[in-house]
Amino acid sequence: MNRPLRVAHLFPELLNLYADRGNLAVLRARAVVRGIDLEVVPIRLGEPLNLAELDMVLLGGGSDKEQMQVASMLPQYQSDLHYAVEAGMPMLAVCGGYQLLGDYYETLGGDLVKGLRLVEMYTKAEPGTRLVGNIAIECSSIPGVVRQTVVGFENHQGRTYHPYLPLGKVLSGYGNNGRDGLEGLHHLGVIGTYIHGPLLPKNPHLADYLLTKARAFRGVQEPLVELDDTLEWRAHEHVLQMLGISKTTPAETSQPSESLA
Amino acid sequence: MSFRALLAVWMSKFVTIGLKIMGRGATSLPGVIAQRVYLLLPDRLLRQIDTCVIVTGTNGKTTTTELLYAMLHSDDEPWLVNRGGANLIQGILATLLQKTNWRGRLTVKRVLLEVDEATMRLVLPSIRPQVLVLTNVLRDQLDRYGEIDQTIMLLRNAAWGADTTLVTNADDPLCVAISSINQKPVFFGYAPMESTDETSVVDLVSGNQVRDGAFCEKCGALLSYERYFYGQMGIYACPECSFKRPELSFAGRVLDAGTAASQLCVNEYAATQDWRPSEDREFLVPNPLKGLYNAYNLLAATSAARTLGVSPSRIAEASKRFIQPLGRMQVFPGHPERILSLIKNPTGADSVLSTVAQDAREKMVCFVINDNFADGRDVSWLWDVDLEVFVENSPSTRYVCAGTRAADMALRLAYAGVDRLDIKIVDDTEALLLVGNEEALPVYVLSTYTALHPLVSLLTHAQPKEFRGKAVSAS
Ligand SMILES: [Zn+2]
Numbered sequence: 001m002n003r004p005l006r007v008a009h010l011f012p013e014l015l016n017l018y019a020d021r022g023n024l025a026v027l028r029a030r031a032v033v034r035g036i037d038l039e040v041v042p043i044r045l046g047e048p049l050n051l052a053e054l055d056m057v058l059l060g061g062g063s064d065k066e067q068m069q070v071a072s073m074l075p076q077y078q079s080d081l082h083y084a085v086e087a088g089m090p091m092l093a094v095c096g097g098y099q100l101l102g103d104y105y106e107t108l109g110g111d112l113v114k115g116l117r118l119v120e121m122y123t124k125a126e127p128g129t130r131l132v133g134n135i136a137i138e139c140s141s142i143p144g145v146v147r148q149t150v151v152g153f154e155n156h157q158g159r160t161y162h163p164y165l166p167l168g169k170v171l172s173g174y175g176n177n178g179r180d181g182l183e184g185l186h187h188l189g190v191i192g193t194y195i196h197g198p199l200l201p202k203n204p205h206l207a208d209y210l211l212t213k214a215r216a217f218r219g220v221q222e223p224l225v226e227l228d229d230t231l232e233w234r235a236h237e238h239v240l241q242m243l244g245i246s247k248t249t250p251a252e253t254s255q256p257s258e259s260l261a
Numbered sequence: 262m263s264f265r266a267l268l269a270v271w272m273s274k275f276v277t278i279g280l281k282i283m284g285r286g287a288t289s290l291p292g293v294i295a296q297r298v299y300l301l302l303p304d305r306l307l308r309q310i311d312t313c314v315i316v317t318g319t320n321g322k323t324t325t326t327e328l329l330y331a332m333l334h335s336d337d338e339p340w341l342v343n344r345g346g347a348n349l350i351q352g353i354l355a356t357l358l359q360k361t362n363w364r365g366r367l368t369v370k371r372v373l374l375e376v377d378e379a380t381m382r383l384v385l386p387s388i389r390p391q392v393l394v395l396t397n398v399l400r401d402q403l404d405r406y407g408e409i410d411q412t413i414m415l416l417r418n419a420a421w422g423a424d425t426t427l428v429t430n431a432d433d434p435l436c437v438a439i440s441s442i443n444q445k446p447v448f449f450g451y452a453p454m455e456s457t458d459e460t461s462v463v464d465l466v467s468g469n470q471v472r473d474g475a476f477c478e479k480c481g482a483l484l485s486y487e488r489y490f491y492g493q494m495g496i497y498a499c500p501e502c503s504f505k506r507p508e509l510s511f512a513g514r515v516l517d518a519g520t521a522a523s524q525l526c527v528n529e530y531a532a533t534q535d536w537r538p539s540e541d542r543e544f545l546v547p548n549p550l551k552g553l554y555n556a557y558n559l560l561a562a563t564s565a566a567r568t569l570g571v572s573p574s575r576i577a578e579a580s581k582r583f584i585q586p587l588g589r590m591q592v593f594p595g596h597p598e599r600i601l602s603l604i605k606n607p608t609g610a611d612s613v614l615s616t617v618a619q620d621a622r623e624k625m626v627c628f629v630i631n632d633n634f635a636d637g638r639d640v641s642w643l644w645d646v647d648l649e650v651f652v653e654n655s656p657s658t659r660y661v662c663a664g665t666r667a668a669d670m671a672l673r674l675a676y677a678g679v680d681r682l683d684i685k686i687v688d689d690t691e692a693l694l695l696v697g698n699e700e701a702l703p704v705y706v707l708s709t710y711t712a713l714h715p716l717v718s719l720l721t722h723a724q725p726k727e728f729r730g731k732a733v734s735a736s
Contacts (some may be wrong), residue, residue: 013483018639018641019641019642019643019644019645021644021645022641022644022673022676025644025676026676029676132638133638134638153638153639153640153641155639164305172313196639196641197639197641198641198644201644201669201672201673201676202669202672228681229677230673231668231671231681231684232672233667234668234671234672234673234686235668235672238666238668238669242665
């Protein structure tokens with residue numbers, strides 16, 4: 001590769017509510033320790049997206065007010081991002097960013113905030129309690145990962161509905177809408193989820209999956225070197241334990257061959 | 262007072278007596294029970310207050326309140342205050358009930374209340390404070406629940422009487438935005454000397470960045486900063502409209518920061534309002550506290566006290582005698598020396614860490630991170646703390662993590678660049694007492710709210726006899 005792997009962080013000045021920089025720090029560190037050059041490209045609202053220069057897109061969450069501000073400027077990004085999704089570029093959208101992927105967000109007052117329409121999906125702020133708390137899901141949609149659980153924290157008023165594969169099945173928590181037992185979305189390269197915490201530190205398998213996808217998008221097919229993720233899994237297991245979920249029976253954890261330290 | 266209200270007061274008194282017989286100290290239980298009996302009791306008591314001062318904001322409420330109390334209270338003019346961060350409605354009610362007689366009458370005239378931002382909604386309709394101190398409005402934690410925007414709306418729309426003076430932080434654009442509705446805001450702000458004066462900028466150069474871009478509340482443009490102090494606080498102006506940091510009534514700067522002789526130099530600027538002294542003056546207040554964030558607290562309390570007519574000499578006297586609230590850079594002398602501090606959100610944690618970084622000694626740092634309700638269930642805020650800066654500036658530090666989310670903290674440290682071999686996780690806080698013994702290194706213990714008070718007792722009991730009772734605030 002003659003240029004670094006590039007991750008676009010969309011609208012970091014507005015969508016930065018749930019410590020998304022943690023997700024970026026994890027992607028960067030896990031790339032660097034393997035000798036992969038990774039660059040985060042912040043794209044401020046209004047700035048153009050130079051797709052040819054990018055390998056992955058990250059979209060975080062903001063407060064309602066900030067999300068509305070972003071939504072008003074979304075049309076200019078729509079066709080570019082649509083093309084990127086069709087081309088299989090990996091994209092991670094968390095919380096508010098996840099909601100923005102769809103057709104619209106309906107507020108409690110019945111107003112429609114238009115989204116990116118990258119997938120057929122809508123979100124409705126339904127009356128009732130916010131869906132808040134620790135969450136664990138069984139993540140069947142990602143092949144070849146060392147563990148099948150994904151853990152973190154969710155906090156949303158909106159209930160999301162879509163016909164695609166979810167990221168996983170809720171083991172404990174609410175997920176997309178607190179009704180159908182499904183969490184997130186996984187369609188082509190796009191992963192949308194309500195899980196933050198942030199998402200990637202305690203879910204290193206997801207982080208590596210995204211890195212692998214981004215590299216593949218660039219045409220690099222080599223598998224990633226395994227890392228020593230003892231701490232990562234300890235934090236992961238701790239959430240499972242708090243939620244009363246007994247140790248899952250995943251594929252064997254592979255032996256660490258390199259230390260991240 | 263209605264019979265129901267009286268009954269509620271009596272119930273609380275019986276419960277208090279009962280608790281005393283059982284040897285239990287002050288809790289919010291009497292308040293909880295009284296309000297069960299009569300939901301409107303807080304309103305009925307708050308309405309009886311003659312002179313009321315309220316301190317609210319995201320960070321620094323407890324320290325500011327304690328400082329202001331020391332400046333206002335005297336035997337001749339007693340003030341009632343809710344101590345120890347009992348700033349939710351039950352804590353406020355329990356405080357008022359202590360000074361309520363059997364006939365349901367409040368027996369003190371003057372009340373100083375620390376009120377949680379979210380609790381302001383419950384308090385403001387019942388009371389019109391003479392002075393409302395707003396320390397700062399930091400978005401980083403509460404905003405997750407959409408509460409900051411609600412608080413801003415609430416404070417903006419509050420029925421400001423002509424008799425309420427808002428004393429607030431000019432360096433914080435959110436405070437200034439809120440103040441626009443008040444008829445006579447009093448602004449305090451930090452006024453560092455030029456960069457040649459190192460003592461006054463010692464906090465400013467430690468690498469704290471602005472958390473998120475702060476936006477103009479008037480037109481939405483990204484504010485441009487001439488200077489950052491901490492969080493979104495600094496000297497700023499909107500490039501698109503007229504919004505900027507307002508003129509100060511009280512400008513403070515720290516002299517001899519971090520030493521026992523540290524003082525806050527306050528410049529008071531005469532204004533057109535007749536309730537304030539008619540001439541400019543400068544005075545010094547001993548600064549018993551570490552850190553720029555505490556200088557802000559001292560400046561807030563001083564500005565409020567001056568607004569209420571307290572003399573500079575009395576303010577200085579009070580500050581000299583001041584004992585810092587528990588667990589705010591509280592030093593437990595001994596071998597090793599231990600220093601305990603509360604951390605509860607990214608901006609506060611950044612400030613504490615920058616103060617820790619100023620201690621040039623080799624040291625151990627323990628994080629005790631809980632995720633109980635009062636701590637915040639969501640620990641993602643740990644990733645918004647500027648640990649990378651701290652780790653880079655403190656290369657020889659070793660780390661210990663405890664609390665319900667010890668593993669999350671350990672992971673955070675690893676990704677901030679700490680060698681994984683230098684991070685230890687311990688299962689219970691008692692194990693923290695073993696930390697630093699062998700190495701004879703000072704131990705900083707940084708803890709979230711629910712672990713703080715247990716740690717105060719733990720660390721106090723662990724002190725050798727000759728040091729007992731010598732827990733002091735850092736100076
Ligand atoms: Zn403006």
